Amino acid sequence: MPQPLLPHRTIPRRHACGCLLSAAFCCLAGWRAQAAALATDAVELVEVAPGLHVFRGVHEEATAANFGAIANVAVVVGNDSVAVIDSGGSFAWGQRLRQAITGMTPLPVRYLVNSHVHPDHIFGNGAFLADAPEIWGHAKLPAALAARGEYYLGRLREVLGSVATGTSVIAPTHLVSESRELDLGGRVLRLRAHPTAHTDNDLTVLDETTGTLIAGDLLFMERLPAIDGSLNGWLAVLDRLRQTPANRVVPGHGPAVASWPAALDPQERYLRHLQTDLRALIAAGVPMEKAAETAGQTERGQWRLFDDYNARNVVTAYAELEWE
Amino acid sequence: MISRRSLCLTASVLSLVVRTRAARTQDADPWPDIRDALFGDRAIAESDGVVTIEAPKRAYDAAIVPITVHAGISQAADRYIRTVHLIIDKNPAPEAAVFHFTPASGDATFTTRVRVNEYTNVRAVAELNDGSLHMALQFVKAAGGCSAPALKDAEKALADLGRMKLKQPAQVTLGKPNQVQLLISHPNFSGMQFDQISRNYIPAHFIQSVTVRYGDQTVMTIDGNISLSEDPSFHFSYVPMAEAEISVEVIDSDGMRFSQAWPVSPTPSL
Numbered sequence: 001m002p003q004p005l006l007p008h009r010t011i012p013r014r015h016a017c018g019c020l021l022s023a024a025f026c027c028l029a030g031w032r033a034q035a036a037a038l039a040t041d042a043v044e045l046v047e048v049a050p051g052l053h054v055f056r057g058v059h060e061e062a063t064a065a066n067f068g069a070i071a072n073v074a075v076v077v078g079n080d081s082v083a084v085i086d087s088g089g090s091f092a093w094g095q096r097l098r099q100a101i102t103g104m105t106p107l108p109v110r111y112l113v114n115s116h117v118h119p120d121h122i123f124g125n126g127a128f129l130a131d132a133p134e135i136w137g138h139a140k141l142p143a144a145l146a147a148r149g150e151y152y153l154g155r156l157r158e159v160l161g162s163v164a165t166g167t168s169v170i171a172p173t174h175l176v177s178e179s180r181e182l183d184l185g186g187r188v189l190r191l192r193a194h195p196t197a198h199t200d201n202d203l204t205v206l207d208e209t210t211g212t213l214i215a216g217d218l219l220f221m222e223r224l225p226a227i228d229g230s231l232n233g234w235l236a237v238l239d240r241l242r243q244t245p246a247n248r249v250v251p252g253h254g255p256a257v258a259s260w261p262a263a264l265d266p267q268e269r270y271l272r273h274l275q276t277d278l279r280a281l282i283a284a285g286v287p288m289e290k291a292a293e294t295a296g297q298t299e300r301g302q303w304r305l306f307d308d309y310n311a312r313n314v315v316t317a318y319a320e321l322e323w324e
Numbered sequence: 325m326i327s328r329r330s331l332c333l334t335a336s337v338l339s340l341v342v343r344t345r346a347a348r349t350q351d352a353d354p355w356p357d358i359r360d361a362l363f364g365d366r367a368i369a370e371s372d373g374v375v376t377i378e379a380p381k382r383a384y385d386a387a388i389v390p391i392t393v394h395a396g397i398s399q400a401a402d403r404y405i406r407t408v409h410l411i412i413d414k415n416p417a418p419e420a421a422v423f424h425f426t427p428a429s430g431d432a433t434f435t436t437r438v439r440v441n442e443y444t445n446v447r448a449v450a451e452l453n454d455g456s457l458h459m460a461l462q463f464v465k466a467a468g469g470c471s472a473p474a475l476k477d478a479e480k481a482l483a484d485l486g487r488m489k490l491k492q493p494a495q496v497t498l499g500k501p502n503q504v505q506l507l508i509s510h511p512n513f514s515g516m517q518f519d520q521i522s523r524n525y526i527p528a529h530f531i532q533s534v535t536v537r538y539g540d541q542t543v544m545t546i547d548g549n550i551s552l553s554e555d556p557s558f559h560f561s562y563v564p565m566a567e568a569e570i571s572v573e574v575i576d577s578d579g580m581r582f583s584q585a586w587p588v589s590p591t592p593s594l
Contacts (some may be wrong), residue, residue, distance in 0.1 A: 143478055147526070150518040151471065200477045229476050285493075287435065287559075289380055289390045311384040316476070319388060319555060322507065323489060 043069075043093070043100040048250065048257035049210035051077040051187070053104065055088075055097065056256045059223045059304040062120060064163040067093035068156065071120040074214045074250050075101055076207055078184020081110035084133075085205050085214050086252075087124030090156065091166035094124025098131075109133050111182050113191065114172055115216025115252065116199045117144035118228075119152040125170035136182070137172030138193045138201035145171055176203060194218065194241075197234035198227070206246060213246040213260060221254025224303040224310060225267050231278075231317040235271055238264060270299045274313060278321050288318045354413045355445065362409065362419065366457055368449060374458035375408065375432075375450040381462075386469030388553045389440045393448040393460070395432035399425060399501075405432035407451040412551055414444035416470060416516065420551035423560075428541040430501030430563035437553040439469035439514065470550070471516040481554075484509040486582035488572060496590040501561035506536065508557075508574055508582070514550040531556055533575045538588070539568035564590050 045053035055073040062068040068089020075097075076083045082105060087094045101109065109131040114122045116138065125135065149169035157164045174180075182189040190206040198217045205214040218234075218241060220226075227234065242261045249260040277295040286294075292311040295318075300306050359368070378392040395405055408423045425432040432450070440446075447461040487509040493502055508531060515528030531548040534556075543562040562570065571585040 140478070147478070147517065196477045196480070200479070233477075287390060287392075288388070288437075289384075292384050315385045315388050322491075322505075322557075323509075 042103065043096045045075060045100055045104065046256045049207070049212050049248065052207055052210055052212055052250075053077070054250050054256035055100075057120070057253060059253070061308075062089050062156070062159055064160045067096075067163060068120055068123060068160060069093045071118075071217075071252055072250060072254070072256065073097060073124075074205075075104075076184060076187065076189060076205075077105050077107060078187035080107065080185025082107050083111035083113060083182060083184055083189055083205075084109055084128065085113045086115050086121040086216070087112060087128060089120040089123050090160060090164055091124060091126045091168070092163055094127030097124060098127045110184070111136060111189070113137070113182075113189075113203065113205055114141060115204070115214075116202050117141055117148060118199070118217065119156055121216070121252070122170070123152075123156060123167050126166060126168050129170070134174045134182075135170065135172045136174045136176060136180070136191060136203070138203045139175045139177035140201040141175070141203075142171050144199065144201045145169055194237050195233055196229040197237035198225070199229045202229070202237070204241070204244075206244060211245065211247040212257070213241075213244050213249045215241070215249050215251055217252035219249060219251040219254070219264060220267050221251045221258060221263060222304050223253040224299075224306050224308070225270060225313075226309050227271075227313045227316045231271060231275055231313075231320055235268070235275065238268055238271075266302065270296065270303070273299055274317055275321070278314065278317055279324070282318065282322050282324075288315060291318055354418065355447075358411060358413060358418050362411075363449070363457060368457040368459050370459050370461075372458055374452070375405070375448045375460045377446060377448045377460040377462045379446050379462045379464050381465060383440060383464060383466035383469075386440050386466035387472040388437050389464060389466055389469065390435060390437050391446060392435040392559075393423075393433065393450075395450075397452075399427045399429050399432060401427045402453075404429075404453050405450045406453045408432065408434070409447075409449040409451075410436070410438070411447040411449065412438060412440060412444055412464075413447070414442045415439070415551050416441060416514075417549050417551055420549055422547040424545045424547075426542055426544075428538060428543050428563060429561055431503075431561040433503075433561060434544075435557075435559035437557050438551050439472070439553055440464055440466035441470040442467050469553075470514045471518075481509070481511050486510065486574070486580065488574070488582065488584045490570060490572070490584075490586045492570075492586070492588070496564050496588060498564055498566075498590050501563055503559055503561045504570070506534075506558045506560070506572060507555065508534070509555050510574075510576065512548075512550065512552055512554050512556060516550075528577060530577050531574055532577050533573075534558070535573045536560070536562070537571045538562045538564070539566075543570075564588050566590065 048054050053075040057071040074085040112128050112133040112135045114137040176191045176193045180191040187209045192204050194202045202218050246260045248257050249263050274296045281291045292314040295314045296310050373396040376394045383389040405425050410420045411418050412420050420438050443465050445461050446464050450458045489507040491505040513526050513529040517526045530550050534546040536544045544560050569585045573583040575581050
């Protein structure tokens, strides 16, 4: 999820719909099937390119029923070792992921890459400690974890209850400030740290062997993108990211795989709509709370969880763009 | 200017309120204690139209909740709003800010953005120059705003600390209240945001006073607190009479001072 376990959800916990605690009860197609699968079965990994397996997260808020597994996760298998890109939203789910990898390959998990600070991407880290992997993150990830980790953990415990047991904040052991290569044996992953966009600590991974970009939350598909860094920054990063020599992409949320770079288009369209709308509204002196009712609304119907995240995006982006 | 006395008073009142609240259950109404601490047994007229409050019934982001207090009377020299206490009943520091106005304000209407920690009444208590008190309130649904992680871009926030921006209307209207917006880049740390690495809370570091002058007249002063949002924003009015500067001085809780001035070039309205 984008800005998971938001503090700011303003819907009363005791009421059913829309609230973090009870999103599961709320009109989400496929929830029951997904919950049942999680409860009884192993994590389902889809091989989207040779040796590159993806778990597809559900388009929901984190709940006990979905184990916080709402983000996509990628597993890349080389000749000597395995890299896991993001670890899911809880220790309990991370353990299931680890089991699924064991069922697939005997090779050791040598690298664990965290695409950014959000809890749905990193809270499974603990399940890999027995592998003693190198844990890679953006150079600004430790500071972001310092500022937010404890808070996210508290929220996770509130929302997942006993399912959160064992989950802890685990910092990266290796940092990337620009780019870095990881060798899995006959297979090189290129890590790239980005300036502030979705967050201030976004990291992408390019699997050069198959030409697959693992974009983390720099790319949302189907589910509304959430801005937790900078709207202008994100658009600038997308311009450069678009040049990446790849032929497919694994988004942070959305299908397991999509074609590159066309997959970027809907998200870029939404962000540009938001930027254009907000610049006009700010210039016209429309206050923040009124802007939240109109900006980006032409995108409504194009995205899952639009009503849950658009107004928040507007508030965040308004506070950024009013300084222009 | 804000006197040292009023700041100390605010601090002691807050600690009193916090202490008294600790003994109560979470659902108890904190208002009687806050009322006693701030206003004693003075009469407070409710909903008499001197001020009205506009706040979202349900906030989009509990760390940035816009609140507008509308003044129902003008700032005439003989009867004007001298002070508005903005109170968020259930916040750890309930008195979010105190706004002081003068006849030079023209209109005591203002907008700011606050953090809201749990579902709460938000109140504006206005004190007129005759000493009478007038209150408006609204219930706001929002939660977690005070402890929500700060700083979407920590490096930029540090680089921009104390930067200000004043948004003026395209056309300045002489002799009438003109509304402007003041933006101040400041993290306004609440002291409730946790640092996982140091295992400590990030110390509170917030804007303590804002003084706005037009020429040599004081238009507005604000006593701030941790309940104001990161990068505080204030819409307020002043009455331009001639070419002069709007100047702003900000002092934060670490004693840092920031000041900036903007020219006002009135073109007479037709």
